[in-house]
Amino acid sequence: MNRRSFMRRTAAAGTVIASAPVIVAPANAAEPTTNPQKVTQTLSRYLVAARFEDLPEPIRKEATRSLLNWIGVAVGGSRHEAVEIALATVTLFAGPPQATILGRKERLDIMNVVLLNGISSHVFDFDDTDLTTAVHPSAPVIPVLLALAETRKVSGPDFINAMVLGIEAECRVARAVTPTMQDVGWHATGSVGAFGAAVGAGKLLNLDETRMSHAIGLAATQPVGLREMFGSMTKSFHPGRAAQNGLLAALLAEKGYTSSLRGIEAKRGWANVLSTARDYAVITDDLGKHWEISRNSYKPFACGLVVHPVIDGCIQLRDENKLTAAAIDRIDLAIHPIVLELTSNRTPRTGLEGKFSVYYAAAIAIVAGRAGEAQFTGALVRDPTVIALRDKVQTTVDPSLSQDQARIKVTLKDGRVLDRFIEHAVGSVENPMSDAQLDAKFADLAVDILSADRARHLMKLCRDAEHLTDAGEIARAAAAT
């Protein structure tokens, strides 16, 4: 399995792999100090010592953007059938009402809430993405931090620090085995997610170095997620279960449960068992000098990333020219080859099939001016106006384009031709969503679940998270009323 095959299949799941810039401290970069016998220990030592005060301001800021984006998708996904089924299931044995199921009224014990919030936040495949590894960094980590913040005293700075470090651990471990682990067949978000959850929880529990290593070992022994499950409810189960596995790992380690101190790198440890290759330097080099969360990305549109450049361009042309479907004679798209490999459905019949049709995507972008979860419904896919416009879309493959590029040409009935080249689609690392765009996405997702006032309050709590005295306030504010 080569890298290209991983890229294709990953893209099918809504994610593409790309190289991305990294924030690296400029001077005095240390020589690589990787000791392949002490990967877990080196990582644990750093994590235990790392303080909120060490985080540069852009990293703190990106953490609040990740938090806001993630809370929005979790609230938005909270009524999905997968969440309803999982809730009905865990209610059979759940504990006391300790923590909030985001976007809902029910409260359950922290361990079961973590599963549900992990599922709801990934069920639309609309959460944040690390484009290098295809890991969705927040889904396994934030549920655990919120649950602990509702049962123990957790300050805003401690919350943000634990979130950054959990994501740091899971993304570094993932990069060390990318793309070979994914090629073996693991869903990276599930197979590394427990590391993020265990580390995030471990920080809030103030684990010492040895206990942090045991927590990492307990996480290592519980990878979740075969890629075979893509397309079923079990895909969103993966980050939820990974979150539970990491939380349990940290809580057991806190009380003295023993594991391996070399869970990642041992001969029969995680990296050797799950992957055919590994680069431990990626895990241990430059700790505290660059942060993985700096290249987190957020999806503006509720479909696979490969269609995003087309949607971005169509919305720009629509908004700038007040386009209506009736005015359009034809639409010509020049696209990367992978777009047709994955989204060539000319006649989608369901909302989900609409996500796999670049023709529908272009049409709905112009008709609706947006492409959130609400724009991928059976009703809209069958709407005569949308269908008429969809059938005017023509595609040309252009291998010289990169995956986040597209060229859109709209020919109007009055003879005018509008043209737009998208260099980097919105939501890419090079062209990130603005704060205002993240707010709009949040509001869209929360619209039928939280009042507008409540949604605004919740967004404010996310943006101000590092100044909160009690981070549990975020979770409580996300409950449905």
Added chain:
Amino acid sequence: MNRRSFMRRTAAAGTVIASAPVIVAPANAAEPTTNPQKVTQTLSRYLVAARFEDLPEPIRKEATRSLLNWIGVAVGGSRHEAVEIALATVTLFAGPPQATILGRKERLDIMNVVLLNGISSHVFDFDDTDLTTAVHPSAPVIPVLLALAETRKVSGPDFINAMVLGIEAECRVARAVTPTMQDVGWHATGSVGAFGAAVGAGKLLNLDETRMSHAIGLAATQPVGLREMFGSMTKSFHPGRAAQNGLLAALLAEKGYTSSLRGIEAKRGWANVLSTARDYAVITDDLGKHWEISRNSYKPFACGLVVHPVIDGCIQLRDENKLTAAAIDRIDLAIHPIVLELTSNRTPRTGLEGKFSVYYAAAIAIVAGRAGEAQFTGALVRDPTVIALRDKVQTTVDPSLSQDQARIKVTLKDGRVLDRFIEHAVGSVENPMSDAQLDAKFADLAVDILSADRARHLMKLCRDAEHLTDAGEIARAAAAT
């Protein structure tokens, strides 16, 4: 990694791999019908249709022996530090007192009880073993069945049928990837355990074929257990977590959570992701014609199997000749080479080190006449009488011996020489523990936890399980008073 290397390392963990006879229906054996595209479906179809009435009497009988042996080790392990820590941990979030923690007074919700009973039953490494795969078949399965039997109406026949079928599924799946999955680094009991738990639970929940396949898919996506964890508390965590994973899988599938219908055999399914080779015919051939539980084995001694022939022979000579340590001049052992590879510690200082000393094992067998968990303590390892006898033991490696053979020669101070050749150690498939020996093992394990009356009552319930109206009675009778 060749098969031999797996055998060695497995033996280090207390298990050896051996070929073993299989009960196969004699006539009309069907032609292999394996469709590599429909492994999960074929297995699910069989499991859903299989009835207690189809089980031959020797299979029912072996199930009750497995049940009795397993309950004994779970009760015996229930005060281990690993269980204490896990109990203190889950108490932080556990649900209502629905089910019994075997050997204890506390009751918790079914999901958390399943973890604790899985840990306690494996923490001594004294539970049943499938010698072909090194799977400990009961530990992931029985906790789930007992928990359900305490919350839903489960008859004895349904309980035994679910137990046989859960073990059938996990052992067949394990055999299909043995020894390559173990060579990759997976602890088989954890990586296949969720299949057993999901299938056992699925039978008690009366899942239809599609839901049974979804349950198997949800189990497939949650393998537990790196072999790196051997030697730490996390080894016994593996069957406990596997039991939880399987129970959750079945409960989710019951309510309609979707997974893959080809979780085992798909290109990115369980067998391809976890192993480098696989033989699906082992999973689907002769279903309902032979039963994996027929070759289950039980350990008479609380240490690695490689030392068992020596202990067996020493106890026989002691009992037949009323041997005392004081009467012995020297002991000569002829042993398989692996015995010294794994248990050559001449001067053990702790109970655990005693398990890795064939010298101590021979001595304690003669001094105590048994080798249960109570014979591997620091006090006995440091006992002067035992040390004096231990130092009279000499070993000779004899490569012509098999792993379950040994020759013991005891020279007495009065000049007599006693000799015993062990053809198959007690506890091997060829020389299974008798019912009386299983009872004695049970009584030993339960001695400080249950009253003698209560232990006898519990053994009777296990032996009579198939006649019980309410199988939950077994769990309740195993509570400490």
